[in-house]
Amino acid sequence: MTTLREKSTDSVYQQLRTKILSNEFRPGMQLLERDLVSLFGVSRTPVREALVRLQKENLLQIVPRHGIRVRQVSLADIEEINQVQTSLEATAAGIVAAATLRAKDLAPFDQALQRHGAGAREKRPRRLVRRRRSLLRASAEAGRQSSAHADRQ
Template sequence: MAYHFSPIKFDNTGQIRDTVFSILRNAILDKKLEPGQRLVERNIAEQMGISRTPVREAINMLILERLVTHIPRKGVVVSGFSKADIVEILAIRTSLEALICSLAAPKIKPRDIKRLELLAKQISDEHGKGNFKKSNQLNDKFHEIIYKAAESPRVYNFLFTLHEYITKFTEVAYSKPGRPEEVWLEHNEIIEALRRHDSLEAEVAAKRHAENSCKAYLEMAFWEK
């Protein structure tokens, strides 16, 4: 296996499994592990300095997400992403973002609105500097405030499972010329709807924001196709 993993050490077996899963999934999303590449349980465990059990469990989780496939007589290999896979994930993300924003609207507190306003400005400032990694981190915080305000643990958990996908897709979407300026306007539309506690308008604004982000990602990721 060409890519080499760094050692990790935790006491809690469940936490090790989740950490290994996150590391492997990010390596696939970042294309450090390429389609067709084998994942050898023993090698990964040795490189990370852990037992094979959490690695096996993490790989099973990757199989459920269809990021890797078990092929008879060959073992587990990276599946990679098709455009159809990405479109499906983005469609799910759009629906969940719209739903959680509508749930947050009647419950959100004035202090949260102020935090959203500050973050929207900071995101725009970082965009202006071309610092998309920092703006993406701030963007995560922006949406996290809304997620928590919704007080819907199940929807939150669904979105959390998509977090790493959304983060990678957003980084690419932000690189589209003109997209940062659109994000500034879209964030403020969401904030205004939440300030008025208007669930319907918050849902519409969040859906528009997510759809535009999805469109920007697809244009940047598949422009040559």
């Protein structure tokens, strides 16, 4: 059973991670625990636990008595993200290809694919990651639409 503190930690973790990956919290930015407590409206414990998780993912660096710093994304990080994303995209594409979809089910997927194609030429890795994530969400949604359509028949 999930406790309230675990839910708070997960919520803070997800929100912080999103802010980092969306570049709202930019690389090199200094964060203070008390500011994050105020921002998320939780106690220090969920914030600390979320920060430790993000440090383990190399998204943050915790400097005792100095605060928290958002880490720079390295070329190795980008390559690793690209490998994982490519694998996920192939799986998602296989699911969509195997599904019986109607044209209206594919519209969100097609829009995300267009945005992703336009963004692939950019030199902004975080924006590319966001577009890929959007593409995967649209692909998953298209698969759910297909499943729902098949269940009705």
